[in-house]
Amino acid sequence: MLVSAKEMLNKAREGKYAVGQFNINNLEWTKSVLLTAQELKSPVILGVSEGASKYMVGYKTIAAMVKGMLEELEITVPVALHLDHGSYGGCLKCVEAGFSSVMFDGSHYPIEENVAKTTELVKICKEKGLSLEAEVGSIGGEEDGVIGMGECADPNECKAVADLGIDFLAAGIGNIHGKYPANWPGLSFETLEAIKEKVGDMPLVLHGGTGIPADMIKRAISLGVAKINVNTECQLAFAAATREYIEAGKDQQGKGYDPRKLLAPGAEAIKATVKEKMELFGSVGKA
Ligand code: 13P
Numbered sequence: 001m002l003v004s005a006k007e008m009l010n011k012a013r014e015g016k017y018a019v020g021q022f023n024i025n026n027l028e029w030t031k032s033v034l035l036t037a038q039e040l041k042s043p044v045i046l047g048v049s050e051g052a053s054k055y056m057v058g059y060k061t062i063a064a065m066v067k068g069m070l071e072e073l074e075i076t077v078p079v080a081l082h083l084d085h086g087s088y089g090g091c092l093k094c095v096e097a098g099f100s101s102v103m104f105d106g107s108h109y110p111i112e113e114n115v116a117k118t119t120e121l122v123k124i125c126k127e128k129g130l131s132l133e134a135e136v137g138s139i140g141g142e143e144d145g146v147i148g149m150g151e152c153a154d155p156n157e158c159k160a161v162a163d164l165g166i167d168f169l170a171a172g173i174g175n176i177h178g179k180y181p182a183n184w185p186g187l188s189f190e191t192l193e194a195i196k197e198k199v200g201d202m203p204l205v206l207h208g209g210t211g212i213p214a215d216m217i218k219r220a221i222s223l224g225v226a227k228i229n230v231n232t233e234c235q236l237a238f239a240a241a242t243r244e245y246i247e248a249g250k251d252q253q254g255k256g257y258d259p260r261k262l263l264a265p266g267a268e269a270i271k272a273t274v275k276e277k278m279e280l281f282g283s284v285g286k287a
Contacts, residue, residue, distance in 0.1 A: 004131040005080035005101040006167045008043040009203040012226040017282030021045035023231035032270040037077050042283040047084040059097035077287035088117050103133035122165040134161050137172030139207040150176045152191040159198040170205040171195050178232050180211045187216050196224040234270045241269035
């Protein structure tokens with residue numbers, strides 16, 4: 001069932017668990033995430049970055065693929081199809097293409113411009129029934145060639161953006177996309193608490209879910225995080241399983257070169273990663 005992410009995240013915040021956003025890269029990825037969510041009776045968010053959209057031949061292709069899968073796989077759990085770190089123009093394209101949720105990443109603009117553009121998108125998303133995520137304080141690491149420095153968001157700016165009528169807020173608390181360096185000081189719970197105090201009931205989003213220790217994840221959820229984004233960890237699991245298959249020479253045995261066989265271990269590895277995260281986030285059985 002394709003739905004906006006608003007209701008599932010409000011429920012998660014109330015129930016003190018988080019819904020995973022798993023970024024998708026192709027058909028196998030999408031199928032693995034959807035089947036796992038259905039099996040575990042968990043709500044789920046499919047994340048699509050602008051780069052991944054280019055790779056998957058655009059938002060329309062993706063929306064059609066996801067809608068087809070929901071029907072053909074008989075997926076009954078709530079699923080949101082969400083643009084990840086969208087530009088203003090990207091958000092408009094996703095509204096057109098039939099996405100159910102978008103993130104506008106205006107964190108690299110001066111706060112006034114972030115506010116102005118977010119305000120426009122609030123109006124459009126409300127009209128069309130999509131949920132809207134906004135970002136304050138850029139998330140560290142590299143994603144699609146954009147390098148953020150891993151800021152801690154200003155709680156007053158968070159409040160200003162939260163009050164615009166968005167549905168959930170991504171706020172930098174020292175989190176980073178991709179692998180965390182050995183000297184990473186950890187999440188800034190001080191910042192998270194200060195933001196939570198300002199924004200009240202607004203569900204908060206934790207980007208860079210890969211490699212954050214379980215105890216920090218749980219603490220973040222207890223402080224109002226209701227959506228956690230995971231991308232790199234599925235990629236690493238997929239790559240390791242595919243490498244193992246090739247290194248064992250399985251592609252050279254029988255019809256092991258058949259993509260349906262070659263990509264199967266990677267697809268299973270994604271399922272296992274998604275399952276592990278859903279269990280950690282507490283979303284199992286919440287659909
Ligand atoms: P990771 O790749 O670190 O899991 O981050 C994913 C993310 O935050 C997507 O927006």
